[in-house]
Amino acid sequence: MKLYFASGNDHKRKELSRLLGGYELTLPKDEGIDFDPEETGSTFIENAVIKAEALYSIVHAPVIADDSGLSVDALGGAPGIHTARYGEEEAGRKLSDREKYMLLLRNMEGAEDRNAHFTTALCLILSKDRRIIIQETCEGSIALAPSGTNGFGYDPVFVIKEAGMISADLPEGDKDKYSHRGKAARLMKLILDRETGR
Numbered sequence: 001m002k003l004y005f006a007s008g009n010d011h012k013r014k015e016l017s018r019l020l021g022g023y024e025l026t027l028p029k030d031e032g033i034d035f036d037p038e039e040t041g042s043t044f045i046e047n048a049v050i051k052a053e054a055l056y057s058i059v060h061a062p063v064i065a066d067d068s069g070l071s072v073d074a075l076g077g078a079p080g081i082h083t084a085r086y087g088e089e090e091a092g093r094k095l096s097d098r099e100k101y102m103l104l105l106r107n108m109e110g111a112e113d114r115n116a117h118f119t120t121a122l123c124l125i126l127s128k129d130r131r132i133i134i135q136e137t138c139e140g141s142i143a144l145a146p147s148g149t150n151g152f153g154y155d156p157v158f159v160i161k162e163a164g165m166i167s168a169d170l171p172e173g174d175k176d177k178y179s180h181r182g183k184a185a186r187l188m189k190l191i192l193d194r195e196t197g198r
Contacts, residue, residue: 001196002026006051006065008035011152016066019176019185023192025064033058039081044069044121045133047081052123052131062127064188068120068181070154072104072142074111079104083154101146101157114141116158120180122188132191136183140167151175 005013005025017025028035037054041047044067052065069083079086087103088095095103108114121135139161146156148168155167160178167175176182192198 001062001192003192004028004055004059004061004063006035006037006055006063012066015181016064016185019182020189020192023189028055028058039067041067041081044081044119045123045135048121048123049131049133052125056125063125065123066120066181066184068118070116070118070158072108072114072116074108074113074115097153098146098156101154104142104154105145105157108142114143116140116142118158118180120184122184124188124191126195132188134184134187136180136187138162138178138180138183 003023003025005016005027007013007027008029010027013025013027017023035055035058037051039047039050041050047067048065051067052063055065056063067081069080071077071080086095086100117140118138119135121133124132126132141159141161143157143159143166146168147166148156148170150170150172151168155175158167159165160167160170160175162178163170163174167179170178
């Protein structure tokens, strides 16, 4: 089955393909498709569906999309669906991963409640009237200082509750076992395997 991934991010493609057990994912840009839908949803699921539907309307073939983010209790659930662009509106420019997680730490100075969780929503559209949506979380907390070199995004400041370690300190395979995206992808793989007869 040819499976399109509603993203422009090669890093995400590589990670999701690995998590799905090696399904080859085709990005819109691989075929010269201009793809940048406006994510107007108020939830991770809504934004994953928006991306999947937008690409499906172009390719009319199986499409998978994801929307993920970090929700911090002390910040009222922020950055939430704005995780990827956290702080950029105020800065007026794109921020590096380090700039974003250091901003998060500054915004949490003095906060006693450091509980947080990551969420991933996956939307698979197989045909016009067949779609599967899976949402999973990874519970944890925000560290007082960054640590580790593995992973990306907010991994250096996110303590995975189940592992008792900062995400960026975990080897890649161990992180997959606990991560929100890993949990969601394992469930989605079962569905893809059934559809492809693997």
